[in-house]
Amino acid sequence: MMNARAVPLWLVLTLLFGIQPVATDLYLPALPEIAASFGGQVDAVQWTLTVYVLAFGLTQLFIGTLADRYGRRKVMLTALALYVLASIVPALVNSLGILILCRALQGVATASCAVSARAVIRDRYCEGAGMRVMAQSMTGMSAAALMSPVIGGLSTSVMGWQGTLSLVGAIGAAIWLIVYFGFPDTHAPAASGAQAGFGVFLRRGQFVFSSLLAGASFSGAISFLLLSSFIFIGEYGMSRFHYGLVVAACSLCFMLGTLACRRYLSHATVPQAIRAGAALTVTGGASQLLLWLAGVREPWALIVPQCIYMLGHGFHQPCGQAGAVAPFPQAAGRAASTSGFLLTAVAFTTGQCAAASPLPPAQTLVTVVSLMSAFIAFNAWFAIPRAYRARAVPA
Template sequence: MHGVPSPVAPQPIVPMSIVLMLLLAAQPVATDLYLPALPHIAADLDVAAGQAQATLTVFILAFGIAQLAAGPLADRYGRRRLLLWGLALYVLAAIAGALAPALPMLLAARAVQGIGTAASVIAARAIIRDQHAGAAGMRAMARSLTGQSAIGVACPLAGGLAAHYLGWHATLGMVAGFGVLAWLAVYTGYRETWRRPEGDRPAGLLTFLAHPQFVACALLAGLSFSGALCFLILSPFVFIGEFGMSRLAYGALPALCSLAFLLGTVLCGRLLRHWSVPRVVRLGACLSLLGGAGQVLLWHGGVHAVWALVLPQCVYMLGHGFHNPCGQAGAVAPFPAQAGRAAAVSGFVLTATGFVSGQLASASGASPSDTLVAAMGCITALLAVVALVFVPLACRDGPLPRPASQ
């Protein structure tokens, strides 16, 4: 065993739990914080609502593709070096977006920020696998996501305040400030955890896609994320556009969903101490299915009210708090020697699933509210099949077995 060369790290002064929380939060901060400003961006730049939505879409697309490069880089050069460069890119892109005078520059800045975010998130997932195996990795992921979701609760509220009083440019300025904080946390609080095994061979895409546990867990996380993403994309146009809510009031709605997700991650971490992984995932599936079905039944039953959309979404997000840590950590768990690459491929599957779902939702000719209800109904049905059938089959020999070759 020998270490990968990396910048000399000072003695850690920030707890590792805080570092991981900030790294995983880089993605929701870059999306949720500026959501309340989307209608303002469209008006200020004199573009259609769909073009304003493209600033989120291009971020997600760049984030998804960049993960495929971030994983091999994390396994080749180490987590720390990738993080310092990736977070620097994240900050510079946020500043460029805040200063953008027109949509093309804003789109370019958001794409670059997606690349920096990929480095942060992939390295964080790899660090968790460096330090934990099996269900312990899922518990560590759940704890980190609990902190991430606590930040997620504050993001739309802070974004709503900033958009209302300071304008949309200020929301991206706040994203840049968060990136600086995360960079400092890595520099002062993280020492390299990656050690390259002797004779390590790069794992190809088929190595991961041929493993049932990887496929089941990656799909679990991807479909669950799709439901959360569709709500994020459509909700400003549903609640601000159709229901006439102020940007300030709207900010409370994604915050409620993030709070439900936070509660789900806490429950998931505790239940994994006593329950098998398939049992925990089944409980999450019941919650997600209840949320999606409840939204469809209420809406088509004539209950066209804010609570009829938000309350079932919160129940769905409670289940998402089970699926996300189990799916993300479960996909990487069988590959300790290729954790960066496994995290990259699973992250790409997650983001690609969300991107396709978001594109279909954005292209819908129906009203935003009808589109949201239809999307959630379809997503929860597919998610239930994966969670109730595929994950138990993949983990039938016990929680998270490793491949025989490891």
């Protein structure tokens, strides 16, 4: 039998973060076949993504309290069991309503695993080491995001959409076994900090601005995903294959950014690492804006700056997410969930505004990325250094 020390912690964390792209990116290639299976109800099928995102965000409002009260491991195992169930049931029951419900449950399960994983990092590591581990885990998550669409396309071609959902469930079951046999809990249940309220977190500048840093960075990335197909396929006539390469290139740059962040944090402070990432972010956002204002309308004028932006994104996610939780070791679960809700709300709101924009998609993308880059620059060179200095001053 696998013992508690047989599985490296970084691998467990990577798998827990990785179920998110498995639940979304591996599932995406099956959407057209799902729509055809239910009579071409494209709008209804798109709800399977919408309810997932909403459930993912809303779950983070409360799941951290449960992780603090009952322990990380119990929440992880329950969430993974729900994840498996929500994958298998719609593959067996041919009902669009059941599929939509199960996708919402998958959002709940994915959020629970992500919050618990972020809390575990705070349980086990000090701030700088925690960010390096977060960056390492996100490197694995981005690798999963790179592979999932390819695997999803192949599985849908061979086994149909039901087979793809079953594959998602099988991956969840494998992770459940790894957590059950190879992961001891890192937190004693019912810690006193579990009752910390929202006001406690919102009064800490490091929590607020670290969360907003991650949210703003994610907003630029999610807006690209929402708009890019309309830009490159719809406006520029790019083939779906070449468009897939563009998305893969952005994911690869995010992965490289997480690797660079991890290396940078080995000899630099957190604010210095955030400024290094912001330099990449601002370079990408500013060059995209300047090329647009100069009248350059070639695909590369959007793609290359976006890739540079994604390199910076690889710094901001580990530094922002781990930095928000770091001041609250006794309430890490609640802090992780509140921060996760805040950054998801920022990104979701920005994405909805981008989708509803009256501007052409390319102009909307340039506008959003430029605004997010400016806000990230404010955070990196003013708000976050000030928050870290305030934390260092004794009360």
